Amino acid sequence: MSTQARILEVAAKLVAESPNGDVSTRAVCEAAQVGAPALYRHFGDKEGLLSAVVDHGFDKYLATKRERTPGTDPVQDLRDGWDTHVEFALRNPNLYRLMNSPAMRTPPAAALESHRILTSDLQRAAEQGKLRLSPELAAQLIMSANVGVALMLVSRPTTFTDRTVSRRVRDAIHATVLTPDVMTSAPASPETTRPNTQPDTTHLPATAARLNTLLHQSPTAALTPAETALLTEWLNRLANTPRS
Template identity: 70%
Template sequence: MSTRDRILEVAADLVAASPDGDISTRAVCDAARVGAPALYRHFGDKEGLLTAVVDHGFDKYLATKRERGPGADPVRDLRDGWDTHVAFALANPNLYRLMNSPAMRTPPAAALESHRILTGDLERAAALGKLRLAPRVAAQMVMAANVGVALMLVSRPTTFEDAALSTRVRDAVHAAILTPDAYAEAASAAGPADGRSGADIPATAAQLDALLAHAPSPVLTGAESGLLSEWLGRLSDTS
């Protein structure tokens, strides 16, 4: 293994093990058994090292996309791309936070490639008449929402503990960028696993809960109203 690769591997391990994802160049040099001049010769500075760490880690995720190539259905690729993006973030929380940190003044090449892949899927959807927005605008919407959800899941897991949150946001964004027919077709193909059966129940439960909160039922006791509200809350929280 070359000196550069050894430094990179050590830095990636330290980032993954760090409580907050931060590392020092001194710790990297000590663990890689190299002097600071060697680190700076290969990476320039700490930001250059961290950018290389991000590209190194995210490249493994992108490799699966490169090998797979575009599928027959670009909308299916959009759904899969969202889900694998979130899965990668959950499996590599420190690396993902680092990749999207404001401290990274230069966007990592891996992040730029991910955006290009997304835009390509959207351009294919547009060519098939399935997109209601320009691919560039749709890509910005999808990426902003996808990254936002992933960051909340890895940064605030106790607040954003609902496993279905990602799917809900994904479907809301896709409903906004896809034509109604394309979205309905994708939802139908997804089947009950994506929560499509009984889709009116959550909305109806949420509406009833809101109405009762403003005008409590005169035939129910306080305890009964509280219990009913809990049940309605559970029903409205189903995906």
């Protein structure tokens, strides 16, 4: 095993065993039996080491997503993606808290890749007319809620004791970004009571989100770059403007 790999393995073990998820570079060096110069040469500083630990641990989680063949139903993929995200956090609480710590000034590559995978699923939903917002905005809403729920479950377990909270929040957020017909036809969670369906006022936003996604995938020579940029702005505005 290389020195870099040994340092990374030891650091990951110490993070998992730490009461608060934090470790010192001194403790890592002692456990890995290397000098501080070797650690700094491979990882730059403590933040670089912890970022590498996050990427190393989260890589196992992302491996299942990378190898996954997208299903025919992107909405089900979105539901499964939410649930596996929370399950990973519960199995790796220290690693997950570290990944989302404000002290990490540079977002770990794993977090960025996870966001790209989510956006890709949402783009497929938009292609099928199932999205009422642009994929980019929908991804921000879902990811912020998903991370928020997961952090509460791992950081405040004595307060957030009801694990059904995750799926309740998931369904509420999906009802915001997906068209009503999708939510009506979705299998209800055992703990969730769905509200009465309101008149469909999302036809225009959903169509705008779908057209915008299709145009990005298959640019047309009928429009100049300036016209394409303007149309994209209009479609995003139609898709993302809050409805009263």
